[in-house]
Amino acid sequence: MFTLLLIEDDESLYREIRERLEQWSFSVHGIDDFSKVIERFSEVKPDLVIIDIQLPKYDGFHWCRMIRNHSTVPIIFLSSRDHPTDMVMSMQLGADDFVQKPFHFDVLVAKIQALLRRAYNYTADSQTLQTWYGAKIDYEKYTVSNEHGEITLTKNEMFILKQLLQHKNKTLSRDELIKALWDDERFISDNTLTVNVNRLRKRLEEIDLGKHIHTKVGQGYMAMEEVY
Template sequence: MFKILVIEDDKTLFQELQDRLSNWSYDVCGIADFSNVLAEFTNAKPDLVIIDIQLPKYDGFHWCRMIRNHSNVPIIFLSSRDHPTDMVMSMQLGADDFVQKPFHFDVLLAKIQAILRRTYNYNAEASALKTWCGALIDFERNTISKEETEIELTKNECFILKQLIEHKDKIVTRDSLIRALWEDERFVSDNTLTVNVNRLRKKLESIGLGHMIETKVGQGYIAKEEEPAT
């Protein structure tokens, strides 16, 4: 049974989510002290976190940042705010998805199921280690390392990188990446993919590989093969 931590101060909404998700055999827990969310997260050890942006004491962005400093657990944001910068900020902080209120429960459930499948089945099926451009990718730990530097990737970033390097020097279309990541294009914006790829490329820059993922405007992305030695 997967455990889901719902960080939501609207008691009515929390109770509805707890009741409906429990009907799908999820173990759902909430927050008692919104000034101490990180400690409750640590004690709960959830498999997935659902978090609202507007919370007492500190907002959801703050707690997402704090959680990401300690864990790569999947995070879904819920928000009644509809400004595009909220989604961009969520993704930049390491969230896996963003759902705007009011939402249809079936949409949220589909996102939860897809993320859990991707997160907890993907590692079991993937080869544990792979080399690319002189770097070592560990799909089990979601890291990429080169020489003395090791970079942590989110599960989305690691999954995107895997898709790209499995088709090195070939264009992987945006549509195919969206389908692979979220399984249903209707439930994700094109901008979400852009944010994830840009975040991945920025991390790769720190080990000198940012330029090895090339954008093909209007088509998709290419992970280039290792550059010839000079």
């Protein structure tokens, strides 16, 4: 699990970003005292930092400069301002990327994963095993097995299943699935997505799991799981 430090003073936005990133198995920490960012940085020891430009006490540029005096950790700037000089300044201070608010959350995740890959040889597929309704899913072998048997999925089918399981009990839109596939260099069209999802569901039906993949008409798809 990678540790992220989110330096954001908008509490509602902070909570939203933290909740979404935690769904991707990131450990997210925030700032309580914006005059002690470096102390918090030293305490958390993050693998990546996300900084808003407009902050109380000192702006994000100041804290980026201070962090760079201590570390080469990847840094992403967030900003609601649209001045080109903000992006130039952030890069000159040593930031690795810049995200303009408002942003699509998948864009932020893709940028985080890209920076982690470059910095730590991380891959989003680093999790190899998972259980779901008593079935064992092996992402490396592309297999799903339970008491009813074992099936082997194609790479696209397994990728789609993993995306759905990372958002269990929540609808994942068709656009989000297609974008995730494209970001992973699995080039797929809208029609091909339908074929892949239908094929995935039929394969899962062989071991009595197909009923747990739901189609939300006009919205997308959802992997269900019981909540205890």
